[in-house]
Amino acid sequence: MATGRTHRPATRSRGIPEATVARLPLYLRALTALSERSVPTVSSEELAAAAGVNSAKLRKDFSYLGSYGTRGVGYDVEYLVYQISRELGLTQDWPVVIVGIGNLGAALANYGGFASRGFRVAALIDADPAMAGKPVAGIAVQHTDELEKIITDNGVSIGVIATPAGAAQQVCDRLVAAGVTSILNFAPTVLTVPDGVDVRKVDLSIELQILAFHEQRKAGEDAGHDDEDSDDARAVAAREARRAVREVREAAAKAAPAADGSTGASDRKGPDGDVPAVMPA
Amino acid sequence: MATGRTHRPATRSRGIPEATVARLPLYLRALTALSERSVPTVSSEELAAAAGVNSAKLRKDFSYLGSYGTRGVGYDVEYLVYQISRELGLTQDWPVVIVGIGNLGAALANYGGFASRGFRVAALIDADPAMAGKPVAGIAVQHTDELEKIITDNGVSIGVIATPAGAAQQVCDRLVAAGVTSILNFAPTVLTVPDGVDVRKVDLSIELQILAFHEQRKAGEDAGHDDEDSDDARAVAAREARRAVREVREAAAKAAPAADGSTGASDRKGPDGDVPAVMPA
DNA sequence: AGCTGTGAAGCACTTCACAGCG
DNA sequence: CGCTGTGAAGTGCTTCACAGCT
Numbered sequence: 001m002a003t004g005r006t007h008r009p010a011t012r013s014r015g016i017p018e019a020t021v022a023r024l025p026l027y028l029r030a031l032t033a034l035s036e037r038s039v040p041t042v043s044s045e046e047l048a049a050a051a052g053v054n055s056a057k058l059r060k061d062f063s064y065l066g067s068y069g070t071r072g073v074g075y076d077v078e079y080l081v082y083q084i085s086r087e088l089g090l091t092q093d094w095p096v097v098i099v100g101i102g103n104l105g106a107a108l109a110n111y112g113g114f115a116s117r118g119f120r121v122a123a124l125i126d127a128d129p130a131m132a133g134k135p136v137a138g139i140a141v142q143h144t145d146e147l148e149k150i151i152t153d154n155g156v157s158i159g160v161i162a163t164p165a166g167a168a169q170q171v172c173d174r175l176v177a178a179g180v181t182s183i184l185n186f187a188p189t190v191l192t193v194p195d196g197v198d199v200r201k202v203d204l205s206i207e208l209q210i211l212a213f214h215e216q217r218k219a220g221e222d223a224g225h226d227d228e229d230s231d232d233a234r235a236v237a238a239r240e241a242r243r244a245v246r247e248v249r250e251a252a253a254k255a256a257p258a259a260d261g262s263t264g265a266s267d268r269k270g271p272d273g274d275v276p277a278v279m280p281a
Numbered sequence: 282m283a284t285g286r287t288h289r290p291a292t293r294s295r296g297i298p299e300a301t302v303a304r305l306p307l308y309l310r311a312l313t314a315l316s317e318r319s320v321p322t323v324s325s326e327e328l329a330a331a332a333g334v335n336s337a338k339l340r341k342d343f344s345y346l347g348s349y350g351t352r353g354v355g356y357d358v359e360y361l362v363y364q365i366s367r368e369l370g371l372t373q374d375w376p377v378v379i380v381g382i383g384n385l386g387a388a389l390a391n392y393g394g395f396a397s398r399g400f401r402v403a404a405l406i407d408a409d410p411a412m413a414g415k416p417v418a419g420i421a422v423q424h425t426d427e428l429e430k431i432i433t434d435n436g437v438s439i440g441v442i443a444t445p446a447g448a449a450q451q452v453c454d455r456l457v458a459a460g461v462t463s464i465l466n467f468a469p470t471v472l473t474v475p476d477g478v479d480v481r482k483v484d485l486s487i488e489l490q491i492l493a494f495h496e497q498r499k500a501g502e503d504a505g506h507d508d509e510d511s512d513d514a515r516a517v518a519a520r521e522a523r524r525a526v527r528e529v530r531e532a533a534a535k536a537a538p539a540a541d542g543s544t545g546a547s548d549r550k551g552p553d554g555d556v557p558a559v560m561p562a
Numbered sequence: 563a564g565c566t567g568t569g570a571a572g573c574a575c576t577t578c579a580c581a582g583c584g
Numbered sequence: 585c586g587c588t589g590t591g592a593a594g595t596g597c598t599t600c601a602c603a604g605c606t
Contacts, residue, residue: 017596017597018597019596019597019598021491021494022487024490024494025484025486025490025491026471026487028490029469030471043564043565043566044565044566045565054598056599056601057598057599059566059568060568060597060598060599062566063566063567067566067567069565069567070565070566070605070606071564071565071566071567071604071605072563072565072605072606073566073606074564074565075566087494088490088493088497089494089496089497089498090493094489094493102388103387103391104385104388104392106384106388107383107384107385110383110384111384111485113469113484113485113486114485114489117486117489117490118493119486119489157496158493160489181496181499182495182496183492184489184492188394190307190311190332190333198495198496200488200491200492202483202485202488203306203394204389204392204394204395204483205306205392205394205395205397205398206307207465207481207483208375208377208395208398208400208439208465209305209306209309209369209371210302210303210306211439211463211464211465211479211481212369212370212375212399212400212463213302213369213370214463214479215370215375215438215463216369216370216373218462218477298575299574299575300575300576301575324586325587325588326587335576335577337576337577337578337579338575340587340590341576341577341590343588344588344589348588348589350588350589351583351584351587351588352583352584352586352588352589353584353585353586353587353588354584354586354587354588355586355587356588563606564605564606565604566604566605566606567602567603567604567605568603568604569601569602569603570599570601571599571600571601572597572598572599572600573596573597573598574595574596574597575595576593576594576595576596577595578592578593579590579592579593580589580591581588581589581590582587582588582589582590583586583587583589584585584587584588
């Protein structure tokens with residue numbers, strides 16, 4: 001999930017399961033909230049509820065960090081906050097740069113959650129010369145030319161890419177060449193990085209598409225076919241459809257002479273592609 | 282992963298593995314790019330490379346949809362685009378509302394990827410009366426009072442929450458009551474929803490924290506201890522540390538009389554909490 | 563008596579490797 | 585002969601259920 005390609009082949013990275021790491025920030029947030037309300041201890045049950053997971057999972061997760069609870073009582077909130085922060089590496093502060101100060105980049109720069117957990121926005125970088133010097137979230141935007149110098153001078157190892165898709169790989173390459181080893185990518189592209197560099201991707205439209213899938217399925221349940229096992233029904237239907245499908249396809253192949261770019265729509269309207277040409281059912 | 286709590290207990294939702302569904306949008310994007318370059322067919326190997334996965338996984342994923350390839354040749358790009366779009370429910374268009382038009386909400390409204398794949402921004406909603414009527418991304422912002430009416434009139438079933446954390450649950454409840462059954466949540470809170478409602482969460486600071494964890498680990502590898510199995514070493518260390526840890530903790534418990542809110546920092550600086558109070562090592 | 567910590571069982575996804583079709 | 589489609593093996597995560605502290 002992390003590295004764009006050739007992700008470390010299960011080498012030395014044992015220790016804490018990736019799935020657990022992904023939940024630690026969740027626990028941390030819940031614990032911080034409890035801490036602010038001066039709650040001294042929590043049971044796995046309570047904390048799990050606050051974090052939106054089940055308690056067995058939470059206890060298992062914590063067991064990878066060590067035995068930080070007290071049997072018969074629960075977990076000391078303050079202490080656990082510290083332990084998780086330390087495990088996540090949030091007791092040091094990480095300078096990050098944000099590249100691409102469009103709508104999204106600005107939103108990120110203004111996002112309180114960054115500053116609040118060991119992250120410090122070291123610089124905002126944009127390719128547009130007109131942006132240079134403008135303050136966003138109280139920080140003056142710098143031009144891309146300065147990228148390498150900024151990385152080096154500030155010892156930045158984490159970069160956030162919020163550029164259009166077309167610029168992302170190039171920015172990524174420059175970040176990596178300058179010494180960045182972790183990248184959070186908001187551009188809708190697959191980034192290729194050398195071994196040892198981590199990439200995490202956040203993709204707004206993908207999340208929506210996944211929701212649409214489930215939404216569609218819900219609608220289908222209420223409407224058409226009644227209660228039969230949609231399990232096998234689905235598989236069978238798919239298999240049965242192959243023949244028919246192949247026929248349709250051949251017909252379509254003859255009818256549609258392979259789209260060329262001449263629809264005149266491939267301008268520059270956004271980071272994403274256009275509406276896919278859809279074939280007739 | 283989806284529902285905030287009590288996620289459907291493996292009822293009727295068999296058919297396509299969730300992991301596969303999550304990758305379909307990725308394939309779709311890669312295919313769309315190929316389609317725009319008028320590439321007629323791809324092999325699983327090529328497409329997998331473009332999508333950043335391995336080819337066996339891709340073929341397995343496609344096998345859940347049916348047999349849409351041609352042995353010895355590969356997949357017909359246009360045809361596959363259509364099939365995946367259909368499977369994801371993108372051949373119909375989904376009206377969505379975005380609630381909370383701050384920096385992030387505006388960024389989302391302007392995001393090209395929404396409109397480009399079957400999603401249509403039906404309305405932008407904000408609680409600030411001063412925002413009402415202002416155009417963002419060409420759409421006039423409406424006040425929260427109108428929420429229920431907007432949902433109903435437009436037949437909206439997908440909602441995006443980009444409000445501060447404090448308002449999220451309340452907004453969520455109203456959306457659900459009005460008929461929304463899928464929610465994309467950008468606020469850093471765990472949302473509780475009734476059964477049958479899907480929630481997906483995108484959390485910027487969590488992604489960064491996960492990166493920080495790996496980053497820290499990289500640094501640790503180069504520096505301190507040499508090549509020994511950090512696998513067992515870690516477990517042993519953790520276990521050994523328990524005694525010591527417990528002592529420290531008791532000492533700390535006596536020293537620090539449980540934090541109250543009096544650090545004067547819990548103002549209203551962002552949607553997230555503040556820096557967690559950290560105990561001495 | 564209560565709640566944590568954890569082996570063991572169960573489940574889901576990934577990867578392998580090859581039969582089978584075009 | 586090449587590439588898909590897929591059983592079977594492998595891996596990692598989740599859930600169960602209870603032993604063991606406090």
